[in-house]
Amino acid sequence: MGRRVLLSFLGLSDYEYCYYTYEGKSSSYTRFIQTAVYELFRGDGPMDVVVFATKEARERNGRDRFKGEERLEGLITAFQRIAPEANVKLVEMESRQDEQANWRLFDCILNEIREGDTIYFDITHSFRSIPFVALIVLNYARFVKKTDIGAIVYGWFEMLGRPVDVKQLPPERRLAPIVNLTSMARLLDWTNGVDQFLRTGDASIIQALTAKENSEVFRNPSSSQTMRNEVKELNQLTKQLDQTEKVIRTCRSLQIDEEVRKFHEQLGRVRSASAEAIKPLVPLLDVMEKKYAMFDDDPIMNxxxxxxxxxxxxxxxxxxxxxxxxxxxxxxxxxxxxxxxxxxxxxxxxxxxxxxxxxxxxxxxxxxxxxxxxxxxxxxxxxxxxxxxxxxxxxxxxxxxxxxxxxxxxxxxxxxxxxxxxxxxxxxxxxxxxxxxxxxxxxxxx
Known part of the structure; x- marks a missing residue:
């Protein structure tokens, strides 16, 4: 069974202390988004923490240092104070950003991911091409190492203003939200599912994604009844799409007319919905319809x-x-x-x-x-x-x-x-x- 691991990046900035917040909970007072993500996302058990940093960033923010008379707490000390049980590893990365350096960064990140890991990815202090490279690594690792994405997050510190302004705020007003970007990353899944459907007619990925969305919406107490109804209809549509495709693939020729009819009926119910619960699927409705537009009420020609x-x-x-x-x-x-x-x-x-x-x-x-x-x-x-x-x-x-x-x-x-x-x-x-x-x-x- 894989680990739960937080992957993050450390920069050169003189980070200010604040409280990070997520879904009504607050972290400890900290300079580092990494400790906040660990606290707010660790759930019932500890996570491993892997932080990528250039040599300069590691020397500047990895350990304690003084800025004039002010002592700045380093990342390692912050974890020892806030989450001493955390297994923290600092991995050195290059500061260059050319093509060869990006490939080395790809290997560097991939080497820290193990088979079956659930990855929590913090992009707050990633810069230039790093977020793009890291996202590619995450998607690649999901196929090669069978990993899963727990969350992709961003600490929205700049919401508080400029660092010089934040210095003037009392601690109780330094509340920076953590933004969850995981749903955007799921576009990669939808992209794979759509590509598979368009090339092969296989709707299994789309059906699985819709079923997952259906489950999550019904588990969320804040979901409206309209949202639940729409997701349920979309889930039924992709189930029927998958069933229709399976009937053809397994040569159930005498069932094709019936399954195509059911698909068109369910598609009509989805089109009549008032909202767009699963945005990546909605543009697919026309594509789905075209896939089966050739079939009509003539069983012999069908x-x-x-x-x-x-x-x-x-x-x-x-x-x-x-x-x-x-x-x-x-x-x-x-x-x-x-x-x-x-x-x-x-x-x-x-x-x-x-x-x-x-x-x-x-x-x-x-x-x-x-x-x-x-x-x-x-x-x-x-x-x-x-x-x-x-x-x-x-x-x-x-x-x-x-x-x-x-x-x-x-x-x-x-x-x-x-x-x-x-x-x-x-x-x-x-x-x-x-x-x-x-x-x-x-x-x-x-």
Whole structure:
């Protein structure tokens, strides 16, 4: 289990004493934001403290010194007075800020982070490019060392005025707030989640982030009912988004229409909300809608469009599987066969293969000769539209058997092959869709 560790920076300024405040609590009287953050964020247990400082800053503020007649308490002495149990480490850093120095700073900070640490990051006395480098390190460490961000904070001392003015204030008026910037850092999470969704269609990160926001809002007693309702609806939306994506990824083709319908309904409820509870998600609503705008109320064409969705997101195996099976489903829909009946679907598969390969009747190996004959009669006018089906079936078998077959197709050939199959079978889906609509109109007029 990782540590709870405070990372901070020490500068050259003659820091003035004050009380730092956070969420109604006050720190001890101190010159150093580091002791205040430790006190106010340590919770039930101690934190390790790592303070980065140049050689000059370490000599000036790391230890006690005199400024004229005034004795200035150093950082180490301040911790010994306020939190003697704290494990404090001063790490020397360069004062240069060129590209090479920034990379060395990156390594310097990363080397002080351990696997699984929860990091509390104080940016009060970081300067120039340091906050940018440190934020990159934090994000990098989260992936490489599985760390978590406890808080990112800033001690707003300048709210009290200029140091010369603060000197004139009595201690009870020297109250400087600590500003929590953690929510802004979460934009990094949202950025990763949005990027993953746009590239792959995978909404799992977005769903997890929204669930976390939902939990935090409901735990916060100050959250308004409007805020809670909106976050709840957003959470339901991303859950549904994640569910819709999983249905496609796992080739649950007969569920796609229903899940897409639920998604659009939930999106409508979110759009009607009056506030913006999770700002990074709101601009995504249009993007989400566009992702599934291709789907309408035509189940046959939707089953073909689902293949397009898979191809667009690099899901080649799913695309091949659904293209073959959805072509069979389209025939079943038009002929009124049970979409989930294994025997009926098997007969459609057999009929297509017999039709395309002109297999003599005496060589048929089918369950129901009569039904297969009926299906072949129905499909005969569409033989040209189905000519790609045999190749498609071969490619699906190849990829599903992991290439453990004689003369397997090269990996780089699958995507263009799947694209070609998708395009060539499009006319067949369109014809089946038109037939199904005609039959539906006939039933309604009967």
């Amino acid at each position: 089953s073909w469009k689902a293949v397009r969705w898979c191809l667009d997101h690099g899901l080649i195996q799913q695309a091949l599987t659904m293209l073959e099976e959805n072509a069979v489903t389209a025939v079943c829909r038009v002929l009124g066969l049970d979409l989930r009946n294994e025997k009926a679907r098997g007969d459609v598969h057999s009929a297509i293969e017999i039709l395309l390969r002109d297999i003599p009747k005496e060589e048929w190996r089918v369950r129901s000769v009569e039904r297969v004959e009926q299906i072949i009669d129905f499909l005969s006018p569409y033989k040209g539209d189905l000519k790609r089906f045999s190749t498609l079936k071969e490619r699906r078998n190849d990829i599903n058997h992991a290439g453990a077959r004689p003369q397997p197709l090269k990996a780089e050939k699958f995507w263009p092959d799947a694209e070609q199959s998708f395009r060539e079978l499009g006319a067949f889906f369109e014809r089946m869709s038109a037939l199904a609509k005609t039959m539906q109109i006939s039933k309604e007029n009967a």
